[in-house]
Amino acid sequence: METTDAQINFENFFNKNTNGFCILNLQGLILHSNPAFHQKLGFHPEELKQKSFLQLIHPQEATLVQKRFVQFIQNGQSNKNRFQHKEEGTINLEWNVSLQKEEKLLFVTTRHLDDKYRDIEERSRIYVNIIENNWDAIIFSDIGGKILFANDSASKMYCYDRNELIGKNIETFNTTEASEKAKEIVSSLKQFGGWSGEVVHQRKDETVIYVHLTISMLFNNASHPIGLVSNSKDITKIKEVEQQLIIAKNKTEEANLKLSEEKDKVQRAHQNMQASINYAKYIQDAMLPKESEIKRYLPESFILFRPRDIVSGDFYWFTFTEAKPVYTEYSDFEQKTKVLTGFDNEKILLAAVDCTGHGVPGAFMSVMANTYLNEIVITEGITEPHLILSRLHKRIRVALNQESTDNKDGMDISLVVIDREANKMCYAGAKNPLYLYQDGQFKVFPGTPRNIGGPAMTPIPFEYHVVNINQPTTFYLFSDGYQDQFGETTGRKFLKKHFREMIQEVCTLPITEQQTIFENRLAKWQGTEPQTDDILVVGVHLAPTLPETTNE
Structure with missing residues (x-):
């Protein structure tokens, strides 16, 4: 008999699908299964033939499935059960069954649920972490008040070891006054499912504490009460x-x-x-330059900025200085004369700064550094990058009183000053380098091996680099957060080597595509791994400035 196109298509669909399929006779015996099905369960195809489908379901669940099997066929609903793997215990599968009337066969489709459960476990881990680190005392008990779980704050509040609390009744904390209130609490739980108010509790040593108590009833999927959760705040x-x-x-x-x-x-x-914490974020957000303002002067640019916490020790800084006259002072005996000798061109200044620490401590350092950079450039008129860094170093050491204390806080920074009219860019850095692509070559300008601020040492002058930008130029400023991020699958850092290789791969692409690649590569690498540090990457493409033409 010739094989039709429809049969070929079905065979391809059946055998290549990632969902597990199997065909049963009306007695529930397996006649045929696709690779996804028998591989999920660890069996050879021949081992499954003539095996009862119900035998693959965990014994604790198989009896109930057998009773409802006909109902499952009729309504086509999906079911979730544990299936027995040949060698690795159980796996969780979602499955449904349909009747093929003409062939008098049953068609079963299965889908793996372990990924879904891993997501649930991850969320559960986050919830547990929130409960464990909560400042309030949180206690879970059964419906009779027997304690099943208590966090560290509960242990500290009531002066019990956590193991001592397990098995005790929540009435252990009641004083005479609290016991009189118990009837009111029980009545409210039955009527409203919860109660909130102030009670007087006692610790293990019988000292009295005033507590604001919120207690709620827990229900299962069938809306039956199964336990209580209480949240207690010491308001003594x-x-x-x-x-x-x-x-x-x-x-x-x-x-x-x-x-x-x-x-x-x-x-x-x-x-x-x-x-x-939220207010600190408000301050830092107000401090950072608007990306629209940066785009006004550097239209082909991107900023990848991801604080590890709500606020960040990394920040980016930007300003623009207008052209100004330059005077030279001459002395002629008692008379001093200022002579206009030229004009200082407009300048674009851009920096990526990595302050000591992250979170709130790092954010305080970032506000200080941002303020001093504005004063040095805008108020004092200094636009040479190495001089800016020297002045910033002195300001930080004085502000943190580092001459007479053990304070070692500071920052790493990479700073560029762009003069479009002169077609040149000047760079200076404290530890952090400048990566630059120009004329088919990738260049690395290292930062001076010293910090801004920090312990006293013999000062090394900040190095000063000048780059001609009369041809297309792409450059990058960054902190160490991207390269220090741990990967989900490797458990290792991304590393400076891979970071530089990635930039070399993408530096010729349009700047918007580069940003997308940076973001996607980071997300893929990090996966569910917690963020290690604040992350900051700034990329800029400069097109050469065309010389002005005059009509004679």
């Missing part, structure tokens, strides 16, 4: 302030006002603590 200090206010009220109005202000101060301090 706030309660003590309130007691002081009550006592002071009977004395003088002035004392009452002072104590009220003290209470407000405590509450504001707590609120400010919660908002400090």
